[in-house]
Amino acid sequence: MPELPEVETVRQGLRALILNKTIANIDILWPKIIVNDQLFFKQTLTGQTFEEIDRRGKYLLFRLSNQLTLVSHLRMEGKYRMVPQEQPLTKHTHVIFNFTDGTALRYLDVRKFGRMQLIPTGAENTVSGLKQLGPEPTAADFKVAAFAAALQRHRKAIKPVLLEQHVVAGLGNIYVDEVLWQSQIHPLQPANQLTDTQIKALHQAIIAEMKRAIAAKGTTIRSYTDAYGASGGFQLALAVYGREGEPCQRCGTTILKTKVGQRGTHFCPHCQLLTTKGVAK
DNA sequence: GTCTTTACCTGTGGGC
């Protein structure tokens, strides 16, 4: 399940593999992956060269010659694999970029949730999802005052607010559980009822956690691997995700698993209390 | 406008 650190790891791996390669032709085996008209997608990309790969939140932005950008979202289980063109196709291969040098970039996705869309470079704001994306979760882009103001606009629980990507980009289910545990905030705490102290702690935790996870090359829970097929190393650093029934590392209380907004949610019922402006209920 | 629910998909694993 790629979240921002996993997507960043994929970006770095792919940069080393496909920059300056030119597309000879494209095979589309599952058309729904492609948002554009299939024929347009193939014809427009043929002959183009990958010049750079950027990332915004969990979106990969492949910059091509001719002022084109291929926006790719891996959603749940999307992966890219670099292979020789003659290598037999494996199951779940949906899009193939064949290069002029005999290699190929293949997009694999067991659940077919991933999407690709070709746009003119600079028109990123025409992609729904990209245009509403909050700041990157870095000290440079993500400011505590703006964060506090954004939280004030939501009455619903903090967890789904963080998952929406509008307040801050890049967090998924795993890291939201982690940063809420770190900042000792209950996942059901209404976003507009966090204290200044809680907001500051959460803000710090988000920036620090994303930095640590990127340094560890992401988390491998079920199926995530980078462009070389390697696993990330961060799963060992998770304090609550997937640890229901185990003692909390801070207080020893048994970690619980519940559902919040249809999502599996892990938290410590002792450290993370529902509060009214900081006062435990 | 906000918030909730459902659809998209398939593999895995638990229960019987």
Add this chain to the structure above:
DNA sequence: TGCCCACAGGTAAAGA
């Protein structure tokens, strides 16, 4: 062994 079903979760779209 085999069948059924809940579950995994990012995002868009539909519904309340």
